[in-house]
Amino acid sequence: MTFLFLLVPPLVAALVAVVVRPYRALVGWLSALLSLVPLAAAILFARQIAAGLPAPTWGIKLDSMGLEDFLRVDSLTVLLLLCVTAVAALTLFLSPGLSGESQYDARQLRRYFVFVNLFIGAMLLAVSANNVGLMWVAIEATTIFSAFLIPLQLNKASLEASWKYILISSVGIALAFAGIVLAYFDFVSLAGRAENALNWTVLSAAAPALHPEVMRLAFVFLLVGFGTKAGIAPMHTWKPDAYGESPAPLAALMAASLFAVAIYAIIRWKAVVDATLDDHFTDNLLIMLGMLSLVIAAFSVVLTTNYKRMLAYSSIEHTGLICLGLGLGPLG
Incomplete structure (x- = not known):
């Protein structure tokens, strides 16, 4: 379940930016607020690792494919997740149209929030992947x-x-x-x-x-x-x-x-x-x-x-x- 809180919010934020037309500042603020969810998930993972619990994993029970632990978080992964989620949250709160630069029009801002959320989601997937191929794709x-x-x-x-x-x-x-x-x-x-x-x-x-x-x-x-x-x-x-x-x-x-x-x-x-x-x-x-x-x-x-x-x-x-x-x- 924690993996869902880590990876799904950026996709939801990107989808909202695609669907809501014309762009409104609410879209940007929603993206910024949703970025706090992966940060909370990363902190939860860090607490699990610090407590000495087994590395959290997620996968699909297909014996022929070997995908039982498709995603995995260990001590090194946690450090990267904390870095990426913290910087992503700060970036979104300081994004154009919110607290940052203001020289962009509504069309440019909409494109920004679609792709910056997908960009963040891809980085989180790359770090949490326990599969070499999935990491490369991300x-x-x-x-x-x-x-x-x-x-x-x-x-x-x-x-x-x-x-x-x-x-x-x-x-x-x-x-x-x-x-x-x-x-x-x-x-x-x-x-x-x-x-x-x-x-x-x-x-x-x-x-x-x-x-x-x-x-x-x-x-x-x-x-x-x-x-x-x-x-x-x-x-x-x-x-x-x-x-x-x-x-x-x-x-x-x-x-x-x-x-x-x-x-x-x-x-x-x-x-x-x-x-x-x-x-x-x-x-x-x-x-x-x-x-x-x-x-x-x-x-x-x-x-x-x-x-x-x-x-x-x-x-x-x-x-x-x-x-x-x-x-x-x-x-x-």
Whole structure:
């Protein structure tokens, strides 16, 4: 039931924004109030985990499909859920037409509240998914939904930024898909079955028996793919333009939540690959990209005067720090 309170409210808010014509401020306030429900659900999940209770799961009882724990919340998931839901609530209360920017017309505001709620819902699904395929689909959905929000005013600069974001992110997510396919077929060849091959819990348990060279190549694809979504250098080039042309609340939501969701996917895959390789391959890659991100962000931020572009470079720097910390392990 808690999963319903986590995932359904953004869909309800988006549906209301679609149905109510013409747009009224009540639609925006309803979206903002409904955003408190997933936040409450995330807090409830956190209390369950802190109390030492089993990780909450949700699934479908189909033995042939292995979907018994399609959704799952553990201690790492809870941290991301609290981050995404808290930032989403703040973003919606400070959205255009409510407490934030006021230069948008009713048509633009309606489109904003439809897609920002779908965007938030996709991020929550990506974090709570216990299925590799579902996580990939949800992260790809964040690209689609946010691409409609960047050019909210439909001017030339914002359209160019949106297309740049779509093209670069789509290439990245395609590379991540290639990495998932490699890991999937490696598991199937090992286990001799396809059931649960995309289940995070099962895949993590089988990680020590997977083929090291296959998983090494898979991680390269996955790191470049999800790293593109996170804005890790040198795959960061979409970020300054996308943030600069976005409505301010969307730029904040992307900076605080979207990159965290992509990093979350990298952390999950790093744990699997580390159990397979038992060496410092993933650490070395993350340290290298983390240092590159820090250097590029530090030099680029002093050359811009646009605050939202500064936010983009700050996000790239934070991504670099996280990668550096992950690569250094206990030292980070």
